[in-house]
Amino acid sequence: MMDFLPLYLSIKLAAISTLVLIGVSAPLAYLLVHVKWPGKSFFEALINLPIALPPTVIGFYLLFVMGPRGWLGAAWEKLSGGGLLFTFTGIVAGCIFYSLPFALQPIKAAFEKVDPRLRENAYVLGLSPVATFFRVIVPNSLNGISAAAILSFLHSMGAFGVILMIGGSIPEETRVASIAIYEAVEAMDYDNAAKLSLCFVPISYLFLLFVNRLSRK
Amino acid sequence: MSLQCKLIKQTDYFTIEVDFVCPEEKTLALIGPSGSGKTTIIRMLAGLHKPDRGRIECGGRTLFDSENGIHLSPQKREMGYVFQDYTLFPHLTIRENAGFAAKDVQEADYLLDYFGLKHLGDRKPHQVSGGERQRCAICQALAKRPRLLLLDEPFSALDVVTRRILRTELKRIKGERKLSTIYVTHDIHEALFMADEILPVVDGRIERDWLEKIISPASSSGAQTKALREPKLSLVY
Numbered sequence A: 001m002m003d004f005l006p007l008y009l010s011i012k013l014a015a016i017s018t019l020v021l022i023g024v025s026a027p028l029a030y031l032l033v034h035v036k037w038p039g040k041s042f043f044e045a046l047i048n049l050p051i052a053l054p055p056t057v058i059g060f061y062l063l064f065v066m067g068p069r070g071w072l073g074a075a076w077e078k079l080s081g082g083g084l085l086f087t088f089t090g091i092v093a094g095c096i097f098y099s100l101p102f103a104l105q106p107i108k109a110a111f112e113k114v115d116p117r118l119r120e121n122a123y124v125l126g127l128s129p130v131a132t133f134f135r136v137i138v139p140n141s142l143n144g145i146s147a148a149a150i151l152s153f154l155h156s157m158g159a160f161g162v163i164l165m166i167g168g169s170i171p172e173e174t175r176v177a178s179i180a181i182y183e184a185v186e187a188m189d190y191d192n193a194a195k196l197s198l199c200f201v202p203i204s205y206l207f208l209l210f211v212n213r214l215s216r217k
Numbered sequence B: 001m002s003l004q005c006k007l008i009k010q011t012d013y014f015t016i017e018v019d020f021v022c023p024e025e026k027t028l029a030l031i032g033p034s035g036s037g038k039t040t041i042i043r044m045l046a047g048l049h050k051p052d053r054g055r056i057e058c059g060g061r062t063l064f065d066s067e068n069g070i071h072l073s074p075q076k077r078e079m080g081y082v083f084q085d086y087t088l089f090p091h092l093t094i095r096e097n098a099g100f101a102a103k104d105v106q107e108a109d110y111l112l113d114y115f116g117l118k119h120l121g122d123r124k125p126h127q128v129s130g131g132e133r134q135r136c137a138i139c140q141a142l143a144k145r146p147r148l149l150l151l152d153e154p155f156s157a158l159d160v161v162t163r164r165i166l167r168t169e170l171k172r173i174k175g176e177r178k179l180s181t182i183y184v185t186h187d188i189h190e191a192l193f194m195a196d197e198i199l200p201v202v203d204g205r206i207e208r209d210w211l212e213k214i215i216s217p218a219s220s221s222g223a224q225t226k227a228l229r230e231p232k233l234s235l236v237y
Helices: A005-034 A040-047 A055-066 A071-080 A088-113 A116-124 A129-137 A139-157 A161-167 A177-186 A190-216 B038-046 B094-098 B105-114 B130-143 B160-177 B188-194 B210-214 B222-229
Strands: B003-010 B015-022 B027-031 B053-058 B061-065 B079-082 B148-152 B180-185 B197-202
Touching: A005 A040, A005 A088, A005 A129, A005 A139, A005 A177, A005 A190, A040 A088, A055 A071, A055 A088, A055 A161, A088 A139, A088 A161, A116 A129, A116 B079, A129 A139, A139 A190, A161 A177, A177 A190, B003 B038, B015 B038, B015 B180, B015 B197, B027 B038, B027 B188, B038 B079, B038 B148, B038 B180, B079 B130, B094 B105, B094 B130, B105 B130, B105 B160, B130 B160, B160 B188, B180 B188, B197 B210
Parallel strands: B027 B180, B027 B197, B079 B148, B148 B180
Antiparallel strands: B003 B015, B003 B053, B053 B061
């Protein structure tokens, strides 16, 4: 009998990460595209580091940041009383950092494509920058935002190295499908590994097809 | 509402240095060749560009004063602005666009009816013609009930016939609403038709004798020269 729990955990992780990522990336993309501030290019390069770094390296640094002595781990412990490492919340936080560039880039590209005169027209018509963001920029960037959501979802679904480093493999908590597949192969349980792997293929294919359609619009 | 301004701004090619007044309920046309700084001037008035130095006063309110560090945002200037190209919001219908900043929904409906767009209210901007889009842009600017209307070559992308119809419609409603208007154009006939006063702008400066220079008796027809001297009687095409 196949254990669907890792797949459920993967989908839950991807869904939560995607929601947070879109909420974080949209205002961040606005700040990068429309607001001038010192150190912007340095900040952007820092955010995009997960594209260039191996997941294990990211996971290694996240271990420190999210550990009890790290600033994020310590702050979380003060707030919730519990730790971040080897918890579901911890792998969500790791996934958000790891997938941020994949959410940010399509949204940023979509914001750049919005005619700047639309923004100016909204300002002249009396809209504040925040209202302009919600009433003009976001509705005219829906394709980019949808593409970002899909890419973030798929990227979070497939995360392995980072999750292994900061979450380990705790059943019902951090043992997501990608880790379960790895462990099944290690244990020579090829039947379960094949079934779990097969679940990924149609999901990823359909989502990518959808992204391609969106990018053509 | 009258507008007084003195603006200085360094651009890549020249320094804009203008000083003019738009009297209450009058239309002032800024005319000049392409790249002479007309659009930059009108954008400074709207708050979309910041002058290096100067002062803008509109109906007793100071909108910009470099000496006292005043620079009101476009949102606070209470002006209507019609852009050169179509700047309707593509995700909204014609009705939603017209009423985007309307203080009163009925106002937008009235304007749509006035400009003959009521039957197109449910369409998106890409589903109507260029003339209809620009009519809607005028509705959008007027529905806000601005104190001053700024028009940046609003009909330059339209064909001659549509342009003539639109400027007649615009002139009528402008008169009805007693709006002060600043109108940017490079079309002398349009300026003569729309404006009470014409201000030629060349390389960022006001050159009052520019019109006389380009349409001198030696280089133009008698009708054009007469039109310049008697703007109220002119509509030469």
